[in-house]
Amino acid sequence: MENYEKIRVVGRGAYGTAHLCKRLSDKKNVIIKQIPVEQMTKDERQAALNEVKVLSMLSHPNIIEYYENFLEDKAMMIVMEYAPGGTLLDYLQSQGTTLLEEEEILHFFAQMLLSIQHVHSKQILHRDLKTQNILLDKMKKVVKIGDFGISKVLSSKSKAYTVVGTPCYISPELCEGKPYNQKSDIWALGCVLYELASLKRAFEAANLPALILKIMRGTFSPISEHYSCELRSLILSMLHLDPNKRPDINQIMAQPIVINALINIHTDMGKIPCARMHRPITPALPSTARSRLRGSAVNGRDSLPSKPVSMSSVYCWGGGVNTAIKLPLPTNDTQVVEVSAGRTQKAAVTKNGRLFNWESPGVGTDSLLPGSLDSTTPAYIPRFLEGQSAVAIQHVACGDLFTACLTDRGILMTYGSGANGCLGHGNLNDVTQAKIVEALLGYEVVQVSCGASHVMAVTNENEVFSWGRGDNGRLGLGSQDSHTTPQPVPFTEGVSPCFVQCGVDCSMVLTLDNKLYCCGNNRYNKCCLDDNTVDGITTKSIEEVRIFTRVTSPPIGNSLVKTVSMGTSHSAIVTVDGELYTCGANQFGQLGYQTDFNSKQAGQVLTLKDYKIQHVACGDTFTVAVSQDGEVFSFGKSARGRLGRSDTDTMTPKPVNITSDELYSVVSISCSHGTTLLATRPLQGILD
Incomplete structure (x- = not known):
């Protein structure tokens, strides 16, 4: 650690502690994940080594960059990129009840697609995609996928069997103990996209059995009609119960609504924002409705x-x-x-x-302004x-x-x-x-x-x-x-x-x-x-x-x-x-x-x-x-x-x-x- 200066602890996980540090050679902030290996079981040590192996295989602008690893004080130190914008979950929670614009959702989603495409091209499953593991840059415009601690490197196009991941994002095939492959990441990515469009998780319950039941039935609240049919259909396809009927990464990226977002990433990144006039869209009157106009006639x-x-x-x-x-x-x-x-x-x-x-107002309260006349209407x-x-x-x-x-x-x-x-x-x-x-x-x-x-x-x-x-x-x-x-x-x-x-x-x-x-x-x-x-x-x-x-x-x-x-x-x-x-x-x-x-x-x-x-x-x-x-x-x-x-x-x-x-x-x-x-x-x- 002589090359780094610790600033503060920024997180604690199942396997270790994450420190924000300053690299002395260039004064750049980095994250050092400290994983104590001496007291770990064999499987836990393997998981730590697996994260190093996975990170060293990946190089993409939308994936947290891996710098180095070393042993110190009976702990493995993994040095990686720092994302100062916090997690996507923090960003969504800061929205309150105000829904994101579809353009912003697709801007985030397109970057996730590019990163997962890179991961899958290396025959790697992330297996723990969630809004807590998706980080943002300082301007909250660039997405960075992180936390590959339980990722699985596939030796071929075989399927993995181990049930891992955050319960709210696990796929139906994991719930049933069936084999899965990259389509499990697609399900989790669909859950993240749903969360972007609704500001709440697709699957949530008071206990694990109830949650598993919801996931296996695909029970979630409808997506707001504020968004386009194309976006809603994309979410539904990614959350299909049958993994064979879920689109793969390339099929998702080929959809017109996603292609436009992908193009915009390369053409609009760094642009100066300007005011935009939005023309309201007025839906057509249903042809089957025999509607009335009270008080006046509509002639033009x-x-x-x-x-x-x-x-x-x-x-x-x-x-x-x-x-x-x-x-x-x-x-x-x-x-x-x-x-x-x-x-x-x-x-x-x-x-x-x-x-x-x-x-x-109750009896005896002053419900009228001074000087106003009494009213018979409450x-x-x-x-x-x-x-x-x-x-x-x-x-x-x-x-x-x-x-x-x-x-x-x-x-x-x-x-x-x-x-x-x-x-x-x-x-x-x-x-x-x-x-x-x-x-x-x-x-x-x-x-x-x-x-x-x-x-x-x-x-x-x-x-x-x-x-x-x-x-x-x-x-x-x-x-x-x-x-x-x-x-x-x-x-x-x-x-x-x-x-x-x-x-x-x-x-x-x-x-x-x-x-x-x-x-x-x-x-x-x-x-x-x-x-x-x-x-x-x-x-x-x-x-x-x-x-x-x-x-x-x-x-x-x-x-x-x-x-x-x-x-x-x-x-x-x-x-x-x-x-x-x-x-x-x-x-x-x-x-x-x-x-x-x-x-x-x-x-x-x-x-x-x-x-x-x-x-x-x-x-x-x-x-x-x-x-x-x-x-x-x-x-x-x-x-x-x-x-x-x-x-x-x-x-x-x-x-x-x-x-x-x-x-x-x-x-x-x-x-x-x-x-x-x-x-x-x-x-x-x-x-x-």
């Missing part, structure tokens, strides 16, 4: 609104608001993908994974959920005074009132910030539903869990016991649940083959469990079931069900053909048609038979339905603005007037008690 370019089109709109009515009002959003570019209403909560999830609630203030900067929320469900939210990694979190154990944390304590439901950490939850006092969740393995209040058998566990932690719900073999819906005192489950199962209180036949086999007349009335029972009575038993919703004493069911059926109590006309006193059979809402229904939501005594073309209809009890218009109770579905200056489609709807939330997005692109 001059009739388009001059102000920028909002990314989303959320409307609310009920609770004393007689017409649909537009709720404020946190920012002008907020894109809402889902809304949920509880007894007191109004929540929404954005496209970039943020969850926010609308808060209304003020709603959107506020992002605290403590979620490190997670991306993709799904939300509100119950009575509590909320459940689901991350894009399938992790369920809950917060709010702990009454009845609805938070699933094993106690009745209230929680102010979202807390992980630890009992479900070993599962990937894909959907959750909250009732007034119970919760159900379904996993990607078609398993259902329920917890909370157990009266009437609403949990589907065969008893009326309540539970404060998630309990597995039994189903007969061959039944594959994929969607759950909680009512006030009952529950519904949809299966992959579009069959409907129900449990809990069946009063008024709101769960469609009565036997109506003789001319639509009830021959067997069922008051309550404590396990999930398939609905077999016509017409629902003969239909393929797409989605369901449950109110206090009635339910609404949409078939895959877009037909709307309702069943249960009809005191206020919430079923949408006149019912016969002697029949409790589910019936079709014939007034809407000419519309293909896409969304439906049930409030306490009213129903809201949305057609595929975005028409919104409501029927039932009208008190306190439940129907979104000044009207009397009606069993005839009538339109809800959504005032908008733009073409839109409905993306989400939710009802709770007497309130409705409805989220829309604009259909842009009508320019001529």
Whole structure:
């Protein structure tokens, strides 16, 4: 070490310590990896020698350069190039939630390709490609691949068998113990490319078995549509479960999107950056959409609104608001993908994974500016959920005074009132910030539903869990016991649940083959469990079931069900053909048609038979339905603005007037008690 001056320790790994040093001959900073060999096993010593062997074989501008090695103080010293820009992982974490531009992603990726092409040309497998082992220069423009400690030098085009590498980046063939070759590095490189495009790992789980399961199934979140189809397709091809169907390095480099990036490396490196004008790309309007323009007609370019089109709109009515009002959003570019209403909560999830609630000032607060006039419309203030900067929320469900939210990694979190154990944390304590439901950490939850006092969740393995209040058998566990932690719900073999819906005192489950199962209180036949086999007349009335029972009575038993919703004493069911059926109590006309006193059979809402229904939501005594073309209809009890218009109770579905200056489609709807939330997005692109 007489030729080097130690500056500081910059890292510690499995085999040694990395020191930042200054080479005295030219004052250049270098990294010296100190590997104590005396106390190592034979295999560990071989790994250290292997790194020296591999580094000495490689010479490429995008690979950490090897200088020399020597023995000192019973340790092997490996001297190599220093990359002052830190790791690619550090760089991605510094982005926060701001996605990289596609040009920058391809700039990094092309350099990785060149380095791995060089590695593979030497018949070497890296076997530990990850963002922690990809380094950057001082300007964070040049990529340097490092850490070849567990690389494998192939004597020929044989395949390696040893399972090594970082778990989040290992390929399916490693998980299964199958032989692999360079295609394993392609998988890891695909994981890195996914991470560049999403700022999160493709495969992550709470434990190793769950992670292996995800990898072997190729389960990862979709790539943002912010990027081109070519980039998304490239990532998918590199993460193909079959290694034989993954492209090799040369095939990847031959793709047009990559060729341009490779050319730019040699022509643009060192250029002086300048401002660039980006012309917004407006997608074409889907030809199948029968869209409406609220408030004005589009006859040409001059009739388009001059102000920028909002990314989303959320409307609310009920609770004393007689017409649909537009709720404020946190920012002008907020894109809402889902809304949920509880007894007191109004929540929404954005496209970039943020969850926010609308808060209304309490009684006695000064919600108006001095000198302003009083308003009959309540003020709603959107506020992002605290403590979620490190997670991306993709799904939300509100119950009575509590909320459940689901991350894009399938992790369920809950917060709010702990009454009845609805938070699933094993106690009745209230929680102010979202807390992980630890009992479900070993599962990937894909959907959750909250009732007034119970919760159900379904996993990607078609398993259902329920917890909370157990009266009437609403949990589907065969008893009326309540539970404060998630309990597995039994189903007969061959039944594959994929969607759950909680009512006030009952529950519904949809299966992959579009069959409907129900449990809990069946009063008024709101769960469609009565036997109506003789001319639509009830021959067997069922008051309550404590396990999930398939609905077999016509017409629902003969239909393929797409989605369901449950109110206090009635339910609404949409078939895959877009037909709307309702069943249960009809005191206020919430079923949408006149019912016969002697029949409790589910019936079709014939007034809407000419519309293909896409969304439906049930409030306490009213129903809201949305057609595929975005028409919104409501029927039932009208008190306190439940129907979104000044009207009397009606069993005839009538339109809800959504005032908008733009073409839109409905993306989400939710009802709770007497309130409705409805989220829309604009259909842009009508320019001529």
